[in-house]
């Protein structure tokens with residue numbers, strides 16, 4: 351199996367805070383990789399480095415390499431805007447654009463980049479909302495504001511929005527932390543369906559969720575990658591004692 | 603007395619005090635408004651609003667040219683000041699995390715607190731004297747624009763800062779370039795604040811008197827020319843109050859009333875405009891909604 355995203359000696363800083371400490375990780379193509387670890391260990395920062403979203407924060411810095419299909423996304427020839435269209439992101443808190451309708455939210459990426467052909471936009475709206483398992487719930491209220499639907503629907507709207515620009519990989523930062531079990535199950539089903547076409551990285555605090563959906567699991571601690579492997583192995587027979595302690599809840 | 607009742611009492615006291623202060627602040631406001639309406643209303647007539655000033659205090663003359671002059675002055679000032687102010691605000695908020703941003707922010711604050719007469723002097727020195735245009739509409743508009751810029755810049759910056767960072771990140775993560783994100787997402791979400799700031803600035807400068815004294819000066823004629831002196835409502839008020847003539851004094855009150863109504867109309871007008879715009883974009887959305895629901 352190919353690796354979609356590979357980091358080599360990746361370091362990330364917030365000013366003087368060294369948040370990611372020399373991480374080498376291989377994210378396999380067309381699979382779901384879960385990243386787990388205690389709060390503040392750098393999970394969000396790690397995935398934000400994978401689509402150049404880390405640097406949009408003030409004082410944030412990155413060193414090392416992140417290879418996307420073998421090409422370093424931090425090389426000077428690489429356009430961060432292009433990287434972000436290839437590697438989409440869904441945030442912990444649903445963030446649909448409140449001034450836009452559901453329709454406009456889905457095609458925001460295309461419209462903001464100048465696409466005007468409504469036949470094309472209509473098709474993308476329908477396809478993306480269906481992919482995100484939201485179409486049936488909102489097809490009669492596409493003109494409603496993006497924030498007029500429930501939190502779980504908003505999060506699926508954000509997933510639809512990310513899928514609409516046809517990325518190759520999707521990074522999800524605790525996408526279900528604000529959702530109830532039913533909405534969570536819907537998103538998990540959705541991720542399952544998506545992995546045929548996309549490479550998925552999901553950060554989660556929910557150990558069961560990682561065990562349920564992920565093919566591979568990475569465990570991080572204090573900005574370092576402690577363990578990475580097939581989910582079953584990491585959960586049932588981890589190499590490191592720290593991982594076992596964290597997974598069994600005997601931590602700290 | 604248990605703690606809950608004590609807290610309730612404290613709460614009642616505090617809100618009562620706040621209410622008293624509100625009323626105290628409203629008294630002078632209502633008093634001024636009533637005074638202006640009472641003394642200004644008798645001056646109102648079609649002639650008063652449409653005829654020009656002769657300045658002699660003859661009955662039947664009006665302030666038409668002053669109303670027109672104020673509208674022109676404010677219009678040109680907005681034309682110059684709003685774009686500069688809004689762009690400055692955008693720069694400081696979105697790209698200003700550097701030395702230049704700090705400097706711009708500092709000078710904005712300084713300029714915002716400048717006495718308006720000094721701004722008038724500046725415009726005088728620059729336009730009237732240095733560029734040798736003389737007392738003129740354009741000199742007055744430049745002075746007013748300089749007063750507008752820091753107000754607009756500060757409110758724009760504030761409005762953009764109020765937009766949640768998650769929206770900016772949401773757009774960037776979709777592969778939308780930075781400038782488009784600012785234009786389409788940040789401005790769209792901060793629009794209400796920016797429009798309010800622009801309005802505030804326009805309202806503020808339409809009553810400015812001192813800088814006009816040194817720039818637009820005064821004229822008792824109708825004028826469109828940017829290089830000629832022009833009449834304005836505040837200066838008409840100022841001049842007429844200094845005259846012993848009863849008629850001129852009444853004109854001053856009338857002009858004050860017109861000025862207040864002008865600012866009010868502006869305010870309401872912009873609000874209505876924003877509403878109708880929202881409706882229009884809704885109509886556009888209806889079109890694709892029917893398209894899609896037919897398919898569904």
Ligand SMILES: Nc1ncnc2c1ncn2[C@@H]1O[C@H](COP(=O)(O)OP(=O)(O)OP(=O)(O)O)[C@@H](O)[C@H]1O
Pocket residue numbers: 364367369387388389390391392393394395396407
């Ligand atoms: N904006 C910031 N400024 C300074 N330091 C930050 C900032 N954001 C994060 N950090 C630091 O970087 C480290 C990693 O943060 P990160 O958000 O990646 O953690 P996380 O694993 O995602 O945590 P959580 O599970 O709580 O979301 C933390 O120790 C934190 O102190």
Ligand SMILES: [Mg+2]
Pocket residue numbers: 393394395523
């Ligand atoms: Mg996080």
